Amino acid sequence: MRKISNNELNRLSIQEFKETQKIPVKVVLDDIRSLNNIGSVFRTADAFLIQEIHLCGITAKPPHREIQKTALGATESVEWKYFKSIEDSIAELKKEGFKIYAVEQVENSISLENFSMNNNENIAVIFGNEVAGVNQNILKSVDGGIEIPQMGTKHSLNISVCAGIVLWHLFKSKNL
Secondary structure (H helix, E strand, O other): OOOOOHHHHOOOOHHHHHHOOOEEEEEEEEOOOOHHHHHHHHHHHHHOOEEEEEEEOOOOOOOOHHHHHHHOOHHHHOEEEEEOOHHHHHHHHHHOOOEEEEEOOOOOOEEHHHOOOOOOOOEEEEEOEOOOEOOHHHHOOOOEEEEOOOOOOOOOOOHHHHHHHHHHHHHHHOOO
16 A cells, blocks of 8 residues: 555646536534634535535634635635624525525434435535534524434534534535
8 A cells, every 4th residue: 555646636726626516515604713623614615515615703714824724725715705694694595595404413403324415405504603502593593403423421523523524424425
């Protein structure tokens, strides 16, 4: 076994990435404090061909040196928009016909392994603040909740890990 060189990876250019078909998923980051988490979500969104990221509330926006540390250029490839409030993001997503799911431990949530997208369905997934999660008022305006099953003592994951798991699952189910 040998490591594959960067030249052998057949990476897309930024322009090729922008022209590539994306999976019909948008990510909403609401009040995310950690710039490293924001950058990591950008990098994951690039890896799994996510349509767009909505940055809401106190979530920092590119360009920012600390976001770039973990994004490694993904802020240039992945489309993003900033919204002063998550309510504005949700209004736009609903207008565009997206079903909206909070990634949160809530009553009647769908366990991730049981969640699948319909063929022509566009979905948005909301990841909330690292401490408070998705705001209770926002939970009233979403179509459902998705929960990652966890068996340990903590029952919480870092947002960048959580986003990686959820976005991989969605990418796998819609693999182009």
